[in-house]
Amino acid sequence: MKFILPHILSKIAGKDIPESLIEGRMLPALYTAHPDKPLRLAYSDKAELRGRATVFYIAPENVFDFDGFDIDDNDDLSLLDYSPRDDDTIKITEQGYGSMKMGGFFSPEEGQQLEERYLFLKIEEGDEVEGLLFSFKGCTDEDHSIQSLDSDDLEIVSIPDLTPDLEMKIKQGIKIAEFNSLVQVTDSIKDRDRYIDRALKHPDNKSGYFREHIMNTFFPTDHLDDIYKVISMPSEIPVIDGIYDSVSYLFVDDAPFFTAITDGEEEQMEKGFFLLEDELTRFAYKERYQKGVVSGQILSQQLKEKLTIGDVS
C-alpha cells in the first residue's frame, strides 16, 4: 500500500514534508498498557496489533509548525483527501475523533486544561485497508486548537490490515479514553454521570469490554467489594411515612414508573423529592434483579397500622 503519511503531514504543515523526515518504531507497551489508552481495546483481542503497528513521528531536529491547519475545520480536513493522480484509487475517510483530558496539566499562558486530541483515519486502496491514529498532545480544551502546536506534539500510529472489527474497537477505544479522562477531571456528579450515560447509550458501544469498563468507572474498585455485599442482601424498603400512604411501581420499557397514593387519591411523585425517588428506583431494580418481580407496592408504616386494625375488626 502506498505510504501516504507524507502527503497528510504536508497538508497539516502547509509545506512539503518528505518521507525522509518521518521516523518510525514499534508500538511501545505503554500505548496499550492502561485502560485509558485508545488502542487498549483493540490490543485486548489481538496481541499482534503491537507487533505490526508502527508509531511515526518527526525527530526533534526536523520540527515543523502546524500553522494554518485546523483539525476542527471540515474544509481543512477535506484537504487530506488524496487525489494527486487520476489513476490513484486511495480513499481517506475520517472514522473517529476524540480528546483525552491531560489531568493536572494546564497551558502556562492561558491556564486552560490541556488535552490530547485523536483523529482516526481509514486509508483504503483496493482491498488493502490501513488505520492511522493521529494524536496531538498539548491542545487546550477551550478551542481544541492544534494551530499553536508543532510536530513535537504529534504522533501517528499506523495499523495495517485494518478489519471492521479492529476499526470498531479503535473507535470505541478512543471513546473510552475520552470518557475516562472526562470522568477523572470533572468535579461534578452531573457531568460525570452525563458522560457515562452518553457512553452507555451510544449505539456503537456494544462490546462487553466497553460496558465493563464504563461500569467499573461508576464504582471505584475500592468500593466494589462492599457494593457486591449490599447487592446480595435483601432490599431495604424505602420509608415513605408522612409523604405518601403508598407508592406503586411497574416496569415499563425497562424502567420503573411510580404512582403515589395519598388519602386514597393517586398523585404524581413530588419532583423535589429527588433522593426519595432515587431510593425507590434502586429498590425497584434490586427487587427485580433478586426476585424477578416487575411491579410492587410500598406502604407507609401508618397505613400498615391502619390496615392491621381493619383486619382485626
Added chain:
Amino acid sequence: MKNIAAEIFSSLSYETIKKEDLIWRPLNKPSFAEKTDPLVLLAFESPDAFGRAVYYQTREPISVTNNVEDNGGLFSIKEALPHIEGLKLNYQSLNITDPAEGPTKQEVGHHQAYYTLDEEDGSHTGVLITFEFCDEYNNTVVKDNNFNSSSVSVTTIPNVTPDMYGQIVDGMTISSYESQLKRGLSKRTDQQAQRILDPKSLHSKRVKNHISQAMLRGYRAESFYRFLAEPAMPPVIREHIKSISYSFLDSGLHVTALVEGEETPLKNSAHVDLDELTNYALKRRYQEGVTTGVIINPLFSPEQKDVPSKRLK
C-alpha cells in the same frame, strides 16, 4: 438543675446566658423523603425519644465568636466549640445546603457537633449543636466574625440509649452524605464514601450499607444490574506473562504471575491493571462464588519485546 443549652451558649459567647434568655420548642419532624436531617434515623426508629427532644435558640442574637481569634474575618467552628465539664464530644459532621443561602454564595453547610452529657442519675443526654450556613475553607468550617447565635441551635435528647446513640451518629453521617448527593458534589462525595467504606473506618454496618446503596444511584441501577448479569471480562495481561493466578486472602487479593516458567508476585499494575483484575475477581466471586482463579493469557507471546527507535528507510 443546670440547663445545658444555656451553658453552651454561655460558653460560646463568654457571657452569662440563663434559661430565660432562650426559646425552645419540640423538633420539627424531618422529611423521610430526603435524609438530609441529622436526626432522621432517630425520628424514624425511636419516634418517642425524638418527641422528647428539645430545640433551643437564644431569644436575642448574641455574639458567639468572642472566644476565638479573629483570623482575617474568619474563624474556625472547631475552635469555637464549647468545652464544658461532663460534656463529651462524640462526633462532628457537615451537611451541605443550598449555596444561594450562604453569605458568600459559595458552598455552605451546617456544621453539627454531637456531645454526650453524663447526668447525675446515670442517664445520658444527647446534645447536638448546629452551626448554620458555614462556609467551608481548607477542610475547616469557617464563618465570618459577624456570625451570631441566630445561626446556632442546641438540641437536647434525654435518656439516650446505646441504640439511640447509633441512630444519631449514623443519621449524622448518612444525612451528611445525602446532602452532598443532593448538591451533586462529586469528588468530595466520593472521597467521603471512600473514608466511610474503608475497612478500617469505625462507621457502623448500617452506614456502610447505606453508602454502598446510595453510590448505586437510581439512574445507574438499570445499567448496573444489566452489567451484573453479564460475564466478567478478564483483564488484559502483557504478552510475556503466560498466566496469572489470584486468590482472596484476609489481606486482600493475592496475585502471582507465571513468567518464563516462574511464579512471580504481582504488586503493581505494570503487567496487568490491578483494578481490572480486582474487578474481574470480585465479579466472579459474586457470580460464581469462586475465590481463586487462573487466567491464561490469550495474548501470551514470549518473543514479543519492544525494539528501539529506527529509521524507516
